[in-house]
Amino acid sequence: MNKLTLTAALLASAAFASAAAACETTLRSSDTHPEGYPTVVAVEKMGEILKDSTDSSLCVEVFHSAQLGQEKDTIEQTQFGVIDLNRVSLGPFNNIIPETQIPSLPYIFRSVEHMHKVMDGPVGQQILDAFAAHDLIGLAFYDGGSRSFYNSEKPIQSMEDLAGMKFRVMQSDLFVDMVSALGANATPMPYGEVYSSIQTGVIDGAENNWPSYESSGHFEVAKYYTLDQHLIVPEVLVMSKKTWDSLSEDQQEAVRAAARASVPVMRDLWAEREKASEAKIVAAGVEVITDIDKTPFIEAMVPVYQKYVTTDTLKDLVTRIQATE
Ligand code: GTR
Numbered sequence: 298m299n300k301l302t303l304t305a306a307l308l309a310s311a312a313f314a315s316a317a318a319a320c321e322t323t324l325r326s327s328d329t330h331p332e333g334y335p336t337v338v339a340v341e342k343m344g345e346i347l348k349d350s351t352d353s354s355l356c357v358e359v360f361h362s363a364q365l366g367q368e369k370d371t372i373e374q375t376q377f378g379v380i381d382l383n384r385v386s387l388g389p390f391n392n393i394i395p396e397t398q399i400p401s402l403p404y405i406f407r408s409v410e411h412m413h414k415v416m417d418g419p420v421g422q423q424i425l426d427a428f429a430a431h432d433l434i435g436l437a438f439y440d441g442g443s444r445s446f447y448n449s450e451k452p453i454q455s456m457e458d459l460a461g462m463k464f465r466v467m468q469s470d471l472f473v474d475m476v477s478a479l480g481a482n483a484t485p486m487p488y489g490e491v492y493s494s495i496q497t498g499v500i501d502g503a504e505n506n507w508p509s510y511e512s513s514g515h516f517e518v519a520k521y522y523t524l525d526q527h528l529i530v531p532e533v534l535v536m537s538k539k540t541w542d543s544l545s546e547d548q549q550e551a552v553r554a555a556a557r558a559s560v561p562v563m564r565d566l567w568a569e570r571e572k573a574s575e576a577k578i579v580a581a582g583v584e585v586i587t588d589i590d591k592t593p594f595i596e597a598m599v600p601v602y603q604k605y606v607t608t609d610t611l612k613d614l615v616t617r618i619q620a621t622e
Pocket of ligand 1: 504
């Protein structure tokens, strides 16, 4: 082989290699969290699995750190097909998809293990299926730990301490009523506005899990964290129905399988990150209040359940969750 044909052969094989690596279709995925956060890494992993299983016909690019917008807006864009995939908490779906309110009810799950058991089973499937009527395809549930209140003012130990304080909640009427039932005031606002709102005193605090409290930096401005664990809200990965309908059946099955395969990856990452975030927050001098009687908090939720668990479908979901061992 002379030098010229050798170069041509090398060029051809390089072109072949890059053609094999290139993707026919790259799906745009949104996440409010920063690079390296468990949900972001899990969707990246899902993309790798999908690329392999579809011979590079489908890939995923994750736009982290709310590059595509705050959650409520990105949900609308996903319904319109502007965004293909979206990893969001169930909270911002509450006002549009009634079934998502059920795993978002305060104290509905006894533990994270209970939540896994329920969401991995037929109740979880029924909730994923409910997305289809809203131009979305529910693919998989991820973990969001348990959420507790943090604030900039004082250590909170009881409902009496919460009285009259102002907390940010996700944009969900259910969470507004949850906070009111505890005797405090709720301000629904996008996640990205919480830090400055605490800093400027527009709100006294917010509520979230260890990793979000840490990665958002909220612990720097709200130094009291009360582990009342009022919510164990799962997170969800959804696809735009428009995008879904543009895929072949094989591709759709590959998307479902890749999403399912990313769940155990996510759970491992989550468990690690929870510990790391807790350690960082404690080291920063945050006062963590663990000595609280949750009973009055749980009892205060009775009217919230009465207001939101209204139809037979929703009542049946609650009964099945409560009956899950
Ligand atoms: C986080 C969750 C986000 C977002 C955020 C919030 O725990 O992972 O999807 O919902 O809470 O409070 O807005």
